[in-house]
Amino acid sequence: MRARFTIFCAALALLGCDPEPRYGEAELSSAAPRATFTGTTFGSAAAMELAPGCPGYLDVETPGHVLRVDEDIEFDITARSDAAPLALAVAHGDEVRCDSDEGSGHLPQLTLSGAGDYQVYVAALREPAELAYEITARTGDARSEPLIAGAGPGAERTVNVTITSQPPGAQVRDEGGEVMGTTPAMFVVGAAAGETPTRRWTLSLPDHQEVTVSGELGDSALVLHAHLPSTGPVAIDVTADERQPIRDYQSAALAVDVGEDCAITQGEVEVDIQHSFIGDLRVVLRPPWEEDIVLHRHTGGGRRNLRRTWSTDDRPLSELVGRSTQGRWTLVVHDDAGADQGSFDEFSLRLTCGSAQLAQADPQPRRRPQTNRQTTVRTQPRPRPRQPRLRDLPTRSDIVRVLGALRPRVEQCGDGSGGSARVMATVSGNTGRVTNVTSSGISDATIRNCVHRVVRTARFGRFRRGSLDVDYTYALR
Numbered sequence: 001m002r003a004r005f006t007i008f009c010a011a012l013a014l015l016g017c018d019p020e021p022r023y024g025e026a027e028l029s030s031a032a033p034r035a036t037f038t039g040t041t042f043g044s045a046a047a048m049e050l051a052p053g054c055p056g057y058l059d060v061e062t063p064g065h066v067l068r069v070d071e072d073i074e075f076d077i078t079a080r081s082d083a084a085p086l087a088l089a090v091a092h093g094d095e096v097r098c099d100s101d102e103g104s105g106h107l108p109q110l111t112l113s114g115a116g117d118y119q120v121y122v123a124a125l126r127e128p129a130e131l132a133y134e135i136t137a138r139t140g141d142a143r144s145e146p147l148i149a150g151a152g153p154g155a156e157r158t159v160n161v162t163i164t165s166q167p168p169g170a171q172v173r174d175e176g177g178e179v180m181g182t183t184p185a186m187f188v189v190g191a192a193a194g195e196t197p198t199r200r201w202t203l204s205l206p207d208h209q210e211v212t213v214s215g216e217l218g219d220s221a222l223v224l225h226a227h228l229p230s231t232g233p234v235a236i237d238v239t240a241d242e243r244q245p246i247r248d249y250q251s252a253a254l255a256v257d258v259g260e261d262c263a264i265t266q267g268e269v270e271v272d273i274q275h276s277f278i279g280d281l282r283v284v285l286r287p288p289w290e291e292d293i294v295l296h297r298h299t300g301g302g303r304r305n306l307r308r309t310w311s312t313d314d315r316p317l318s319e320l321v322g323r324s325t326q327g328r329w330t331l332v333v334h335d336d337a338g339a340d341q342g343s344f345d346e347f348s349l350r351l352t353c354g355s356a357q358l359a360q361a362d363p364q365p366r367r368r369p370q371t372n373r374q375t376t377v378r379t380q381p382r383p384r385p386r387q388p389r390l391r392d393l394p395t396r397s398d399i400v401r402v403l404g405a406l407r408p409r410v411e412q413c414g415d416g417s418g419g420s421a422r423v424m425a426t427v428s429g430n431t432g433r434v435t436n437v438t439s440s441g442i443s444d445a446t447i448r449n450c451v452h453r454v455v456r457t458a459r460f461g462r463f464r465r466g467s468l469d470v471d472y473t474y475a476l477r
Contacts, residue, residue: 019119019396022059023162023184025066026137028075033142037065037120037135038160038186040223041081044128047089047121049400051096052420052473055103056087056123061397063091063119067137074113075139077120080106083132085125092118100125132223134160159217162186163201165226167260170205183226191217207231230262236325236351242391242461243345246275248338254331254347258288261326262353266312269295269349273306273333275342281306282334285317288327293317298336305342325353392464394427402458403472413450414476421451421476425458427468432460435467447476 022042026035043059050060069075079088085105089098090112099108105125112118122133163172165183172180180187180201191197200214201224208228215222236258244252269285283296283306295316296306310317331347394402403425410421419441426436434456442448451474 019062021063021066021119023064024186025068027068027070028073028137028139029069029071030073030140033138033140035067035137036160037137038162038223039064039122039133039135040162040164040225041086041122041124041129041131041133043123047087047098047123049404050089050091050121051098052475054087054089054096054098054123055100056089056105056125057128058089058121058123060400061395063121065120065135067118067120069115069118072113072115073139074111075137076109076111076143077118077135077137078107078109079122079133079135081131081133084129086131086133087123087125088135089121089123090118091121092116132162159189159191159222160186161189161199161201162223163203163213163226164224165203165205165211165228167205167208167228170203170208170211170226170228173202173204175200189217203228207234227261230260230353233265234260234262234353236260236349236353238329239346239348240331241346243343244333244461246273246281246333246335246342246344248335248341251332251334252344253333254344256329256347256349258325258327258329258349258351260353261324264312264320264323264325264351264353266352267317267320267350268309268311269317269331270309270347271295271306271331271333271344272346273342273344275306275335275340276304277301277337277340278303278306280335280337280340282336284332284334286330286332287320287323288329289323293319325351391461393468394460394463398460399470399472402460403455403470406454406458407474409454410451410474411477413447413454415444415447416477419476420473421448422471422473423451423455425455425470425472427458427460427470429463429465429467432462434458442476 023037023039026037028035041058044057045060047054047056047058050058077088077090079086086108087098087100087105088108088110089096090110092112093116097110099110101108120135122135124131163183163185168183170183172183172185174180183203189199198214198216200212202210202212203226204210205228207230209231211226211228213224213226215224238256238258240254240256242254244254246252271283275281278300279298279302281296282294282298285293285295287293293316295310300306312318312320329349333344421439421442423437423439425434428435437452437455439448439451442451
C-alpha cells in the first residue's frame with residue numbers, strides 16, 4: 001500500500017486563504033477528464049510545515065498549481081519526474097493529504113473526490129532541489145489511460161513546455177515569432193515519436209536585455225528558466241512597517257525582499273525608531289550577502305527617537321555600490337542598555353540600479369569615495385499615521401513560522417514515549433500574545449502543562465481583529 005497522511009491544516013482553515021499558484025490552474029470535469037501540469041520543484045522548507053507528517057521539501061506559502069473541480073467526482077492526481085524522487089501534497093479546505101509512493105518517490109499518487117479548488121504542491125523528496133516534473137489529474141475512463149501520451153510507434157507526441165524568468169512577465173516567442181505567452185508560460189508543442197529536436201524561444205521584457213533559451217524535447221516535459229539583465233536604471237522602493245517592540249538588552253528587526261537582480265548605483269536606507277534614549281541603540285543593516293553594516297552606534301545620548309536616512313554617499317553605505325540588489329535586506333535595532341524602551345516602526349529601502357557589472361561576492365577592498373556631503377537627516381519627516389498599519393490577520397506563513405519555531409522546546413516536554421499534542425491557542429490582536437491554550441492527545445498533566453507554558457511564549461505581530469484561534473500539532477519525544 002501507498003503511505004497516506006490526512007492532516008488538518010490550521011492555517012488554511014482559519015485564514016481561508018487561497019494562495020496564488022506559481023505555475024497556473026486547470027479544470028477537471030466529466031467533459032474534460034484529464035489535465036496535465038508541468039513545473040519545477042521549488043522551496044527549501046520541510047513539507048511537514050505545510051502539514052505534520054508530509055515528506056519532502058517545498059515552499060509552504062505557494063502551491064505549484066490549482067486544480068478546479070466543478071462536479072462531485074472522484075479523480076486521481078499523479079506526479080512523476082525523470083530527475084529524482086518526488087512527494088505530492090494536495091490541500092483542499094482544511095485538509096492536506098500527502099503521498100511519497102511508500103517512500104520511493106517514483107510515482108506518488110492521491111485519490112480524491114468532491115468539487116472545489118485543490119492546491120497542488122510537489123516536493124523534492126530527498127533534499128531541496130529544482131526538479132522538473134509532470135502532474136496528471138484524471139477522472140472517469142481517463143484513469144485507465146497511460147500517463148504518458150503519444151505512446152504508439154511513430155505517433156506524434158506532445159511535450160509540455162514550461163518557461164520561467166527572473167523577473168517574471170517576459171513575453172515568450174517561438175522561432176517563427178509566434179507569441180506563446182508571458183512567464184511563467186506553459187504550452188504544448190508536438191514532436192515525432194523517437195525524435196528529440198532542439199527548440200528555441202526568445203524572451204523579451206521592457207528595460208531588460210532580450211534572451212534566448214533552448215532545450216531538447218524529451219519524453220514528456222521541458223522546463224527552462226532565463227535571467228533577463230536590466231538595460232537601464234531601475235528604481236526599487238520597498239518598506240517594512242510591522243511595528244516591533246524594542247526591549248532592554250534585546251533586538252528588533254524588520255526585513256524586505258527584493259526580487260530584481262541588478263547592480264546598485266545609488267541607495268538610501270530610512271528608519272523610524274521610537275525610543276526614549278537613542279544612545280542605548282545600535283542600528284545594523286544586514287544585506288543579502290550577510291555582511292553587517294553598522295549605521296548607528298550609541299550616539300545621540302539622551303535624545304528621543306531616531307528618524308534618519310543614510311545614503312550611499314555616506315561612508316557606511318558606500319560599499320553597496322556595484323553589489324546585487326537581489327535578496328533579503330534586514331535592519332536590526334539592538335538595545336544594549338537598560339531602563340529605556342521603545343519600538344521599531346518602519347524600515348524603507350530605496351535603491352537605483354542599472355546594467356553595470358555586479359561586484360563579486362567577496363570584492364577586493366576599495367577606497368571609499370571622499371565626500372564633503374553631510375549625512376542626510378530628515379528634519380521634517382513625512383506625515384505618518386499615529387497608529388501603525390496592521391494586517392487584518394497573521395498570514396499562514398506567520399503562523400507556521402512562529403509556532404514551528406517552538407517545536408524543539410515542545411518536543412522536550414515529552415517523557416520519551418512519543419506521541420503528539422494538538423494545541424489550540426487564542427492570540428490577542430492587540431498584543432500578538434497568546435492568551436489561552438488548550439490541547440488534546442496529552443494524558444499526562446506534567447507534559448500538558450509544559451507544552452502550554454511553551455506555547456504561551458509565542459509572539460505574533462499585532463493585527464486588527466480582536467483575536468485569532470490557532471490550531472497546531474506537535475510531535476513529542
